[in-house]
Amino acid sequence: MGIVSTIEDALTGRTEKSADESGPESxxxxxxxxxxxxxxxxxxxxxxxxxxxxxxPQCPDCGDAMRFERSHADGCAC
Known part of the structure; x- marks a missing residue:
């Protein structure tokens, strides 16, 4: 991938999974x-x-139950 397409992808929010990024989708x-x-x-x-x-799941630090949150604003669950 060239620098122009890297910048374009960053500005437009596009992402492409490469072969080494396969795995379960979050x-x-x-x-x-x-x-x-x-x-x-x-x-x-x-x-x-x-x-x-x-x-x-319980928090590894305090042991309290954790809250599940979905975020699909940009196609990423982050």
Missing amino acids: TGAYWCDDCGVRIRDVEVAAEGLDHDDEGT
Whole structure:
């Protein structure tokens, strides 16, 4: 990718997945409002987080249930 197309993609918000970026697509992230911890939904299993009785991941810092939030404003769940 050339510098012009890189700048154009940055300004227009376009992204293209390359072959090395394949994997599960994120639909949101879990947040701990008290600690500010954020973990993408596709990374919860890899983080090895405990879950509460309802299956909600618990914050690794304080142990409180985390809040799930979706953000699709720019096609990214961040």
